[in-house]
Amino acid sequence: MTNTLYSFRRCPYAIRARLALAVSSQSVFLREIILKNKPAEMLALSSKGTVPVLQLSDGTVVDESLDIMVWALARRDPNNWLQGSFTEMLSLIDENDFEFKGWLDKYKYADRFPEHSTLYYREHAEDFLMQLENRLSYTPYLFGQKISLADMAILPFIRQFSGVDKDWFEQSAYPFLKVWLANFINSQLFTSVMKKYPIWLESEQQSIFPEIQ
Ligand SMILES: N[C@@H](CCC(=O)N[C@@H](CS)C(=O)NCC(=O)O)C(=O)O
The missing domain is CATH 3.40.30.10 (Glutaredoxin)
Structure with missing residues (x-):
């Protein structure tokens, strides 16, 4: 079985x-x-x-x-996705799951949350993007030179974010994040x-x- x-x-x-x-x-x-x-x-x-x-x-x-x-x-x-500091990886994944995801949902379904504008929700979601961009400006992956659990746990959510408004995402100021995401989307595994x-x-x-x- x-x-x-x-x-x-x-x-x-x-x-x-x-x-x-x-x-x-x-x-x-x-x-x-x-x-x-x-x-x-x-x-x-x-x-x-x-x-x-x-x-x-x-x-x-x-x-x-x-x-x-x-x-x-x-x-x-x-x-070796589990190689590296598991605690640090979990902490970043937690931020993704419990903070970023909430803003992402509101950005994606802004019409269901009329208290604020789409822009407001996107800007809050961008706090996490900026943090990832900063990490990726030093190393190609979130925790160094190779893919880890954290990359693979977070990338599907960044992909979802990028799809909410593709034109905006394409012109946005996240060069390292965009390369990281594109490599993932074009990978055989994905x-x-x-x-x-x-x-x-x-x-x-x-x-x-x-x-x-
Ligand atoms: N914490 C859960 C969250 C899973 C989750 O929320 N999945 C969504 C789909 S992306 C779901 O099943 N939502 C229930 C629904 O929409 O009825 C996990 O990591 O597995």
Whole structure:
């Protein structure tokens, strides 16, 4: 029996989980879901109703994307994403998840938060971008010369930010961040985890992820 991942293709949390599963070659049955119509099987495993959810073959449920990343990399970490200061990486990822993501959502869905303007939300989100730009002006990746857990946990959110207003992002003053993001988006790893899967229906055959290269 193989592990099962409930996923949603465009969700940045699910993307980061798939990145770690793919790099560590942890094979899963991928169940692509629709957020508006979550399968009962997934809710029975994790009642909070967020993706990603990983069910291990021994029944263990891992329903936080970062925990899925760490679980996968602890089994196999061929590119040493876990190398470096774990505490510092977690602290930056925390800032991403608990501060930046909030501003990103408000920037993206500004019409749902009419108390302030789109510009206001974007400027708050930019505090985090500036911090990343500063780091990337010294080294090509957030924690040095090579990709780490922090890059892969944060990049899907920066990609989402860049897509809210592409024209604005393209002319924005974040040269190092833009190169870092472009390298990620053009990477084989990212392309491979963004492959489209049919929506999972109970009766349907299972999709295997990652695909054997
Ligand atoms: N802390 C969770 C957050 C996951 C999350 O919020 N995922 C979003 C999709 S990007 C979700 O499932 N939202 C529930 C919904 O929209 O109903 C994690 O890291 O896995």
